[in-house]
Amino acid sequence: MKRWRPGDARPGGVRSMIRVDQAGEYGAxxxxxxxxxxxxxxxxxxxxxxxxxxxxxxxRAYFDALIAERGVRPTLIQPIWDVAGFALGAVTAAIGPEAAMACTAAVETEIDKHYEDQLTELGDDDPELGDAIRRFQAEELEHKEAALAHGAERAPAYPLLAGAIRAGCRLAIEVSKRI
Structure with a gap:
């Protein structure tokens, strides 16, 4: 089976994009x-x-509305993202402010790549969705820059912490596309 690459048609197409993006914004x-x-x-x-x-x-409100408008089924594992997202935020904040910022920087690094892949795949096929993704991507990059400016890289064990969070984000993205 051929592995998906940016620019290839994604199984589930735009519906999958909307589902995973709503799940991601909910998690955030x-x-x-x-x-x-x-x-x-x-x-x-x-x-x-x-x-x-x-x-x-x-x-999230944008994607919630788009899910309803286009009849897209939300991810079935949203209750897991509810608990996992809250726990990730609480644990990183308990470690300290820099760890909370490391969490933001790591998540936004993955979301930037995820949105870029979606924009490549979308091309000109869905201008409304493409415009929203571009706007949200720019705001996510602002969050990343703010997190770095607030000391994300000074968090304890930053490379390990950021790497683990980024891997978790990639897993959440892949699961939410399909389930």
């Missing part, structure tokens, strides 16, 4: 909820995290 809102539950308002980074969380909520 849960990560920030977990971080804020631990950090509260006492951290100097809380305002930045709240701002990123608001943007993720806007992204």
């Amino acid at each position: 809102t849960r990560i920030y909820a977990g971080q804020l539950a631990v950090m509260g308002d006492r951290s100097p980074l809380s305002a930045s995290i709240q701002g990123m969380a608001l943007q993720e909520a806007e992204h």
Whole structure:
């Protein structure tokens, strides 16, 4: 069986894209909820995290509406992403502010690549979705840059932490495309 590469038609096509993107944005809102539950308002980074969380909520609302409008089935494992996202956010925040930022930087690194692959695959086939993905991708990159500016790379065991989170994101993306 031929392995999928950017530019190839994806099994499930646009429906799969919408499903995985909605799941990802949902997961992002849960990560920030977990971080804020631990950090509260006492951290100097809380305002930045709240701002990123608001943007993720806007992204999620877009994909929630698109799922309803286009009749796409959401991922069946959203309850797992609910708990896993919150736990990831809470644990990284408990380690410290830099670890919370390392989480954001790692997630957004994978999401940037994921969105870039989707844009390559979409081409000009769905201009509305392509425009939304481009806008969201730019905002995700802003989150990554903010996380790096706030000390993500100073987190304890940063390469290991970031690598594990990135691997988890890749797994979540692949699972959410299909299930």
